[in-house]
Amino acid sequence: MKEAIVRSRIDAAKKVEVEAILGALGLSTSDAIRLFINQVILEKGLPFKVKLPEEASEAHDAWFRRQVESAVAKADDPETVFTPHGDVMKRFNSEQGDRRTKKKGIVS
CATH class of the missing domain: 1.10.1220 (Arc Repressor Mutant)
Incomplete structure (x- = not known):
């Protein structure tokens, strides 16, 4: 060996x-x-x-809760501008195609 x-x-x-x-x-x-x-x-x-030490896990949970609460507050704000799902999917699919092209080594 x-x-x-x-x-x-x-x-x-x-x-x-x-x-x-x-x-x-x-x-x-x-x-x-x-x-x-x-x-x-x-x-x-x-x-x-x-696993994370208990205090790190609790700190992460608290951070995550704050992130969710902030996102919910932003979503509830009448001034928030939302992007239509179709637009998001077009951008996502375009970026996925770009990544696949780069991964294969194809340069435009």
Whole structure:
């Protein structure tokens, strides 16, 4: 099996801490990384749940609520000018066509 090298920059204090913990378990950092990679392959994803800390989640929820309330207030404002759906779809389809053309490498 051909081997590859994986490198990563981490905080020096965290490196010392992780080496101490892994050493107590009889593992090197390289051993732990190999275990992690094998688990990712077995699980077809991360071998643990990844989520925002509770305070970040609450902050995001509050931000999202403010965005929705602002949009609703703007929609209720009689001075708001709306764009007809047909116009939006024409622009969307035109931009989609432009993106597809650029993706294929076709330049006009």
